[in-house]
Amino acid sequence: MRPGVYFVDGGIACAEGALYAGCRFFAGYPITPAxxxxxxxxxxxxxxxxxxxxxxxxxxxxxxxxGASWAxxxxxxxxxxxxxxxxQENLGYAYLTETPLVVVDAQRSGPSTGQATMPxxxxxxxxxxxxxxxxxxxxxxxxxxxxxxxxxxxxxxxxEQFRTPVLVMADGEVSYMREPLQIPKQGALPITxxxxxxxxxxxTGEIFLRYEMPKFGDGHDLLVTGSAHRPTGxxxxxxxxxxxxxxxxxxxxxxxxxxxxxxGLDVESRHLDHAEAVIVxxxxxxxxxxxxxxxxxxxxxxxxxxxxxxxxxxxxEQLARLFKDLKRIFVVEMxxxxxxxxxxxxxxxxxxxxxxxxxxxxxRSSEILQQxxx
Amino acid sequence: xxxxxxxxxxxQEYYRKRYLRNLPTAFCTGCGNGSILGSFVRxxxxxxxxxxxxxxxxxxxxxxxxxAWIPSxxxxxxxxxxxxxxxxxxxxxxxxxxxxxxxxxxxxDGDGAAIGGNHLIHAARxxxxxxxxxxxxxxxxxxxxxxxxxxxxxxxxxTYQRHPEPPFDLCRLALGAGASxxxxxxxxHVDDIIASMKEALLHPGFAFVEIISQCxxxxxxxxxxxxxxxxxxxxxxxxxxxxxxxxKALKGKRTGKELDHPRYELTLKDRTIELGVFIRxxxxxxxxxxxxxxx
Numbered sequence: 131m132r133p134g135v136y137f138v139d140g141g142i143a144c145a146e147g148a149l150y151a152g153c154r155f156f157a158g159y160p161i162t163p164a165x166x167x168x169x170x171x172x173x174x175x176x177x178x179x180x181x182x183x184x185x186x187x188x189x190x191x192x193x194x195x196x197g198a199s200w201a202x203x204x205x206x207x208x209x210x211x212x213x214x215x216x217x218q219e220n221l222g223y224a225y226l227t228e229t230p231l232v233v234v235d236a237q238r239s240g241p242s243t244g245q246a247t248m249p250x251x252x253x254x255x256x257x258x259x260x261x262x263x264x265x266x267x268x269x270x271x272x273x274x275x276x277x278x279x280x281x282x283x284x285x286x287x288x289x290e291q292f293r294t295p296v297l298v299m300a301d302g303e304v305s306y307m308r309e310p311l312q313i314p315k316q317g318a319l320p321i322t323x324x325x326x327x328x329x330x331x332x333x334t335g336e337i338f339l340r341y342e343m344p345k346f347g348d349g350h351d352l353l354v355t356g357s358a359h360r361p362t363g364x365x366x367x368x369x370x371x372x373x374x375x376x377x378x379x380x381x382x383x384x385x386x387x388x389x390x391x392x393x394g395l396d397v398e399s400r401h402l403d404h405a406e407a408v409i410v411x412x413x414x415x416x417x418x419x420x421x422x423x424x425x426x427x428x429x430x431x432x433x434x435x436x437x438x439x440x441x442x443x444x445x446x447e448q449l450a451r452l453f454k455d456l457k458r459i460f461v462v463e464m465x466x467x468x469x470x471x472x473x474x475x476x477x478x479x480x481x482x483x484x485x486x487x488x489x490x491x492x493x494r495s496s497e498i499l500q501q502x503x504x
Numbered sequence: 505x506x507x508x509x510x511x512x513x514x515x516q517e518y519y520r521k522r523y524l525r526n527l528p529t530a531f532c533t534g535c536g537n538g539s540i541l542g543s544f545v546r547x548x549x550x551x552x553x554x555x556x557x558x559x560x561x562x563x564x565x566x567x568x569x570x571x572a573w574i575p576s577x578x579x580x581x582x583x584x585x586x587x588x589x590x591x592x593x594x595x596x597x598x599x600x601x602x603x604x605x606x607x608x609x610x611x612x613d614g615d616g617a618a619i620g621g622n623h624l625i626h627a628a629r630x631x632x633x634x635x636x637x638x639x640x641x642x643x644x645x646x647x648x649x650x651x652x653x654x655x656x657x658x659x660x661x662x663t664y665q666r667h668p669e670p671p672f673d674l675c676r677l678a679l680g681a682g683a684s685x686x687x688x689x690x691x692x693h694v695d696d697i698i699a700s701m702k703e704a705l706l707h708p709g710f711a712f713v714e715i716i717s718q719c720x721x722x723x724x725x726x727x728x729x730x731x732x733x734x735x736x737x738x739x740x741x742x743x744x745x746x747x748x749x750x751x752k753a754l755k756g757k758r759t760g761k762e763l764d765h766p767r768y769e770l771t772l773k774d775r776t777i778e779l780g781v782f783i784r785x786x787x788x789x790x791x792x793x794x795x796x797x798x799x
Contacts, residue, residue: 183794190623192589193593194600194621196595197584197597197599198598198600199597205601220587346584346602347560351581351582353576353577353583354584354585356587
């Protein structure tokens, strides 16, 4: 769509963000509440000389975008809970083979089919630990339609910059909610494009990859494998090579964390001056949380607001700094208490109190107020 | 045997230098995978010499299992060694994103017909231009001889004393799903395999070639069932080369004509497998229909 202001749902914003970032391949499988992303991509991609393919399941969707990424395109898929579970094995493949791509999970209330059309935030740990083996993911958590657009653009940039899958952990609420969306002019938001292959191994002349991403069909004789391998792609199960690979994945995540902090994409804080307590939240749950903070401050309570824009890498240092002199930290999330455990680890001396809610409804600000006053 | 005295030495050296990575083989002695890799590089070389194919356009995709090791790491070209059963789905993404690639999938009977069966039938239905070489050794070799969907009824595997299920006829599956080129050979028929591979690689649509292969390590145990019925000479042959004996015992029969229902009998009494090219048709492909949406 042309630059301008539109009144659209989060799914459309996400899809437009992907197109803005240069996504030209989308493989998907219909699932609520990610359908508006899928349908919008299906309509828009051919207009941009791109490809939308509806695959036979989410396993195949994930596989197809990995294949497309190695064939040279910016690729993406979008799904929800059950589909995200199915994608986990191939997502692990993408982490190990360092394939740039974007996966959007419009989280719904689970487990299993659960409340198919209703929002949840129960996949945040699956984003971190879902696939078998050690991975070091990057995951964004948008809380508005505008952020569905912006974070999808950022997700593509980080995936290209660090050669890794990046997750956008949306939820049913932000995916179906309608709000004004500002689409910026081309070039207003920075776009990271793929770094083509330049570096060769200093001694052997073999391809030796760090952040450069080669593609099929260029005569590089690429060896891509999900087995443990040397930097050249040759399978090798010896401890030192695989250890180096895994350490490298974690190193990349750390670097990404630094970059996220520099760009202000890790944590957002408001009203923290002289605050004794704080409400921490993310995604759709942060909306009533912020309302509760505003209401509490009207009655003179000194309470602040912290929102996680990035769930993973978990912004530990940043949060530890923000939490330093606080007495109480409330963690509002739509699950039985997941991120609260992470907060506890950096909560310094403050008392950490979870305000969980399940059942497919987002919190009411009155409920949150009741809990923090209780 | 030294290179000088081996009459095939020079020829092997030619293919090895151009098309293979210099790595030790992981295949068992007598395994059919070597013949398949040899046939593949010969087919590819012939097409390159005829200027019908560029080596850099070839992308070999494979899943998990012994068959996956045929192209990866041995074929010196672009290779994508993926997760178990998903090779065709990975290949679909690569082919659509870059239609210039000549995408070749190597898969096995476990990889392509059990865990990956769904991707196989949908790729055939879509008629996406790619070639699938399904190596059917009737067993899970890499994990040590467990029953596969292609294991003959009543033979012994490491998971069943008497395998209780009938085997899958994969050519009929591919024909039913809409593949526009379907052929079946055994590793005994290398010339036919090479001819079929050449045809399949140039086929504008989804090509499926089933290659019946021998697993002398595990599947050879099936034939213990028949041991008592063998003459001492046959028993000696079996002991010496179980792989070769297996192929003989399977009684592959060339048909020379297109068939909707090629015979595939693998019972103790009747072991007849009809071989040949069963269909070659030109139909509209997925890459064409997707690009038609651009207008």
